[in-house]
Amino acid sequence: MSNTSAHPPADRSGHLPGPGDGRPPRIAIAGGGLGGLVCARVLERHGLPVTVLERESSPTARTQGGSLDIHPESGQEALRACGLFEQFSALARPEGQEYRLLDRTGAMVQHLVPEDGAEPRPEIDRGRLRDLLLGSLAAGTVRWGAAVETVTPLGGGTSRVTLADGRTEDFDLVIGADGAWSRVRAAVTGVQPWYTGVTFVESYVEDCDRRHPDLARLVGPGSLMAKEGGQALFAQRNGDGRIRVYAAFRAPEDWHAGLDLTDPGAVREYLLARYADWDESLLALVRSGDGGYISRPLHALPVPHTWESVPGLTLLGDAAHLMPPLGVGANLAMQDGLELARALVTEASLEDAVRAYERVMLPRAAETAAACAEGLAHLLPPTGETALHFPEMPGMRTV
The missing domain is CATH 3.30.9.30 (D-Amino Acid Oxidase; Chain A, domain 2)
Incomplete structure (x- = not known):
C-alpha cells in the first residue's frame, strides 16, 4: 500500500481513485450505529466501496434502545440522501411526537403537540431504523464480530486497524463511528468522556x-x-x-x-x-x-472537543461529540455521516474531504454540546432546587 495521502480528483462517477495505483481508496468505518451506516450507504450509492467493522456478533446481538424523533434538517435529510425516506415514513409514528410534562404529584404541567404547520419530527424505534439502513447496504459491507481494538497511523495517511482477535488490516481512511468509548478516538485526540x-x-x-x-x-x-x-x-x-x-x-x-x-x-x-x-x-x-x-x-466529552486534522483518520457521532441525550445525538450522528460521505465523493482527495467535513462538524458539535450541557443542568439541577425547569421544545404547542 502506498504511503501518500494525496489523491487525484474524483472521476465523473464520483469515484476517488486510490493513492497512486488507480484503485478506490480503502475506507473503514468502525461501528455499525446510525451515523456509520448512513455514511456507508451514501458512499455505496456513489460507487465507493466501504467496510464497516462492527464489534457485535450479529444484528440481533443486543437490544438497540428506545424511540428516536428524526429531525427534518439532519436525520430526515440523511435518510433522503440514502434513498430510504419513503421506507422510513412508512415505519415512523407521527403520533409519537406528543409530550406530557408532569410534576411528582402526577399533575399535568404541560401537554404538548406539534404546532400546526410545523415540520414533523416523527418517532421511530432505533432498532427498526438501524435495520432499514443495514438492509440497504451491499452484502458483506458489514463485518460482524470485528471489534476494533487499536488504530495505528503508519504515515502518509495510511492506518493499521488491529481487531480484538489479533487480525490486522490497513486502510487509507478510518472513520471512528464507534460511540462513547471509541477506540479510533485514541489515535485522534486520546480524550476520554x-x-x-x-x-x-x-x-x-x-x-x-x-x-x-x-x-x-x-x-x-x-x-x-x-x-x-x-x-x-x-x-x-x-x-x-x-x-x-x-x-x-x-x-x-x-x-x-x-x-x-x-x-x-x-x-x-x-x-x-x-x-x-x-x-x-x-x-x-x-x-x-x-x-x-x-x-x-x-x-x-469536553466542550469543545476539537483536534487538528489527522491524515487518514476522523470521527463522527458520539465518538466525536458525546453529549447528554437530549434528543439530538442520533440526528447529529446521521448528519455527520451524510456530510462526511458527501465530502468524500466531491473533494479532490481524502485529506481535503476530511478537512472540509471537520470544518463544519466541529463548531456545530461544540455549539450543540454546550446547549445540551446547559439543558441537562436545567432539567436535573445539581443544586437540588425544586423549581420546575422543562426543556424548550420548538415547534410544539400546549393543548
Missing part, C-alpha cells in the same frame, strides 16, 4: 395497552416526563407495544455500590424508596417493569 453526575436506570413495560391500560393512558401515544429537583421519570412509547421507562437522578458514579444490579427486585425496591414521595400513578411505571434494569451513567 467524563461522568456528568447523572445516571439513567432503564426498564420497560411490555404490551402496555392490554396489560397496564392505566399506564398506557398516562403516557399517551408519545412520551412523558415527570420531575422534581434532581430526579425525573421518563416514559416513552415504542412501536413494539412496550413503554420504555427511565429513572433519572443525580448521584455518584458508584451509586449502586452494595446493590446487585442483576437482581430486578432489589433495584426496583431501591428506586421505589428513592421516589417514595412521588404519586402512585408514577411509581406504577417502576412497579410494572418487566425483566431487568440497566444502569446508564451519562458521560460527555
Whole structure:
C-alpha cells in the first residue's frame, strides 16, 4: 500500500481513485450505529466501496434502545440522501411526537403537540431504523464480530486497524463511528468522556395497552416526563407495544455500590424508596417493569472537543461529540455521516474531504454540546432546587 495521502480528483462517477495505483481508496468505518451506516450507504450509492467493522456478533446481538424523533434538517435529510425516506415514513409514528410534562404529584404541567404547520419530527424505534439502513447496504459491507481494538497511523495517511482477535488490516481512511468509548478516538485526540453526575436506570413495560391500560393512558401515544429537583421519570412509547421507562437522578458514579444490579427486585425496591414521595400513578411505571434494569451513567466529552486534522483518520457521532441525550445525538450522528460521505465523493482527495467535513462538524458539535450541557443542568439541577425547569421544545404547542 502506498504511503501518500494525496489523491487525484474524483472521476465523473464520483469515484476517488486510490493513492497512486488507480484503485478506490480503502475506507473503514468502525461501528455499525446510525451515523456509520448512513455514511456507508451514501458512499455505496456513489460507487465507493466501504467496510464497516462492527464489534457485535450479529444484528440481533443486543437490544438497540428506545424511540428516536428524526429531525427534518439532519436525520430526515440523511435518510433522503440514502434513498430510504419513503421506507422510513412508512415505519415512523407521527403520533409519537406528543409530550406530557408532569410534576411528582402526577399533575399535568404541560401537554404538548406539534404546532400546526410545523415540520414533523416523527418517532421511530432505533432498532427498526438501524435495520432499514443495514438492509440497504451491499452484502458483506458489514463485518460482524470485528471489534476494533487499536488504530495505528503508519504515515502518509495510511492506518493499521488491529481487531480484538489479533487480525490486522490497513486502510487509507478510518472513520471512528464507534460511540462513547471509541477506540479510533485514541489515535485522534486520546480524550476520554467524563461522568456528568447523572445516571439513567432503564426498564420497560411490555404490551402496555392490554396489560397496564392505566399506564398506557398516562403516557399517551408519545412520551412523558415527570420531575422534581434532581430526579425525573421518563416514559416513552415504542412501536413494539412496550413503554420504555427511565429513572433519572443525580448521584455518584458508584451509586449502586452494595446493590446487585442483576437482581430486578432489589433495584426496583431501591428506586421505589428513592421516589417514595412521588404519586402512585408514577411509581406504577417502576412497579410494572418487566425483566431487568440497566444502569446508564451519562458521560460527555469536553466542550469543545476539537483536534487538528489527522491524515487518514476522523470521527463522527458520539465518538466525536458525546453529549447528554437530549434528543439530538442520533440526528447529529446521521448528519455527520451524510456530510462526511458527501465530502468524500466531491473533494479532490481524502485529506481535503476530511478537512472540509471537520470544518463544519466541529463548531456545530461544540455549539450543540454546550446547549445540551446547559439543558441537562436545567432539567436535573445539581443544586437540588425544586423549581420546575422543562426543556424548550420548538415547534410544539400546549393543548
